[in-house]
Amino acid sequence: MKGDYQAQRNRAYGYVDFAYEGQDKNPMLGCAWYIVILYSGDQRVNQRDVGNVKVYCGKLDKLEQNAAIGQARRLYKTIYNDTPAF
Numbered sequence: 001m002k003g004d005y006q007a008q009r010n011r012a013y014g015y016v017d018f019a020y021e022g023q024d025k026n027p028m029l030g031c032a033w034y035i036v037i038l039y040s041g042d043q044r045v046n047q048r049d050v051g052n053v054k055v056y057c058g059k060l061d062k063l064e065q066n067a068a069i070g071q072a073r074r075l076y077k078t079i080y081n082d083t084p085a086f
Contacts, residue, residue: 003079005042008033009049016056028068031057035072036079039086 014020015030034052038045057065069086076084 001079003040003042005037005040005044008037008040012037012052012056027056027060028064029071031060031065031068032071032075035069035086036075039072039076039084040080 010020011023012030012033014023015026015033017025017030019025031053034049034056038049038053057068060068072086073084076082076086
């Protein structure tokens with residue numbers, strides 16, 4: 001929640017593939033985090049991050065994708081104290 005690129009990638013991965021201790025699998029939240037990462041402005045954002053959004057958000061149905069976008073907007077606003085561009 002402090003804009004740490006790698007921590008965000010780890011959290012997203014935990015939600016979509018391998019849940020960490022105390023974390024439940026939640027593909028919608030994983031997608032939301034991958035969207036946040038993509039728009040974070042971090043200089044390390046790359047094609048893998050674009051691919052993660054395509055792959056993991058692409059596994060969701062439209063309703064879940066819309067929920068993920070809404071959650072990503074809330075997360076982005078909380079983390080970066082700014083209105084997201086998505």
